[in-house]
Amino acid sequence: MSATATTPPPGAVERAAGRRVLTGDRPTGRLHLGHYFGTLHNRVRLQDAGAETYLVIADYQVLTDRDTADRLAEHVGDLVLDYLAAGIDPGRTTVFAHSGVPALNQLLLPFLSLVSVAELGRNPTVKDEIAHSRQASVSGLMYTYPAHQAADILFCKADLVPVGQDQLPHLEVTRTIARRFNDRYGPVFPEPGALLSDAPLLPGTDGTKMSKSRGNAIPLAATADETARLIRRATTDADRDITYDPERRPGVSGLLALAALCLGRTPQDIAAEVGTAGAARLKRLVTEAVNEHFAPLRARRAELAADRAAVRTILRDGNARANELADATLREVRAAMGMRYT
Template sequence: MTTTLQPTGVLGTTAAQLRSAELEELITTDPGRFRILTGDRPTGQLHLGHYFGTLHNRVRLQDLGIETYVIIADYQVLTDRDVADHLSDYVEELTLDYLAIGIDPERSTIFTHSAVPALNQLLLPFLSLVSVPELERNPTVKDEIVHSRQSSVSGLMFTYPAHQAADILFCKANLVPVGQDQLPHVEITRTIARRFNHRYGDVFPRPDALLSEAPLLLGTDGTKMSKSRGNAITLAATADETARLIRGAKTDAERSITYDPATRPEVSSLVLLAALCQGRTPEQVASDLGSAGAAALKRTVTDSVNEFLSPIRARRAEYARDRGHLRRILRAGNEQANAVANATLAEVRTAMKCNY
């Protein structure tokens, strides 16, 4: 793919939202001009926050015919951990989640970070194009350092933004679906692409961030939904596990159910979750419940979530019966990703005059 979108400069959230609206129009009229890179770190099972935040959008873009690469970033698990316990299991679980929600390996390339040496080799020239202060200012790096459970962080943590640039640029992706918190990663990727092209010649596109109108779902404890906090409803959770988690969800003392995220965040998050699963507005769900109270709200949410997840759970269970099939999907994806990465690295070597 050679199409490069017009540069947008360093974008704030408002500008990124405007640009995303433009991109959505282009996607509708000409999806073939785009190539997407997206993915996750294999640190546990994906949850409903992931689904409504990013996963359903990936399936939508795939189904529109956009060439899609989905990375399982197993090397990046090491950025904020001493060891990568159960990594192989987590990779399989992540693959199961992808298949269950509708990622199609016939139309999307699912691959693992560690299996694509040429991708990782791009990290070296990319690091030469950014300064240490630029890496230190990255919000994700700063946040991970603050919340790290280790006494100190490894040097690998500081390479995280450049490594993500390699993830995006190895396949010359020109579109990256992200949440607002990931905008700085796309911006540093654009910076690296611009600097490489200026120094060595035109090799890389400058990718655009595609912001979705992803709703913010709180965890059952009222804080950010997170795999590590034990407050998330995973896609793999059973109906009973889901019911137990929702029964324990934080609400408030008011009996009337309203949708008011600013003043009633916990209740509103539950209302929103039910609405998303039902395909309705939060206001409609709240109106139906009226003054029925928190117990009725939780029953509604439980029924809505379990009905919504039922077909996903069924597909997941079916795929889980054949773990060999998962490995075959990953091998095929790794083979495809390696072919693309090798070609890109060859271009980079030629541009840098490193062909010996």
């Protein structure tokens, strides 16, 4: 049985009112423009449409990366700032951290008993993480990622999970765990469906997928000057006639796609405007489009960053709400498993 997943038609996000949604990020650094157009913007739309939204900061899942783990508090704070600046409202979206919700993590143990080592090892995301880990060996924690994500989703009994196509195998593990738990112990968990994002994949400054680890990303919080410098370094080609051709001209096409998202136009339209003026003119246009589009968000973020205590309060309150729900779910799980001894 595969996860129920369809690319949402127009209005699908708005019809999510009343659904319970779980989404989140690992705190590996500041979010970038790819995150914004790929997921963050839609999270705000789901929130505004009336979905009951939970947003997890998966801090336990970065312990396998020593460089990231050494700056964990900084990265978690940066994530919260990015969320708030983009429009996440902590009064309507519960923002919480793995490490702040003990009952969620206790679900990992019974969940691991429901999947085999082989099932975890052949998960595409786990294999990709191992391939890009740059380590001689990997810890056992990395193999628990799919089951841990199942705990993220099922602790709050989310019935809808926004994902990209590459994340469907993770969600399928969650659905498998829910189904096996229900078959063995009785009905406790829903089998969540997938809401596939209709957002385009935003290439980075080298024409490949925008990613922090690849060094080709433009952070949401970048200043106007930093943005200009990153875009000036973007990979293009020698052809002065600017055209949109993602296969043969990935660098130029990536810049056109970014400008199109910021300006609400098509890449082909922008390519026609630049014409034979060359890559330098294209990069100036893209820089202006990005800086103008994100100026309000960056101003909000700078204002919020001046009060880090308020950011910590938001996370503390979100942890408290998530704990209340996780505790209730764990009590239900223990009862179903016959583990209530008093």
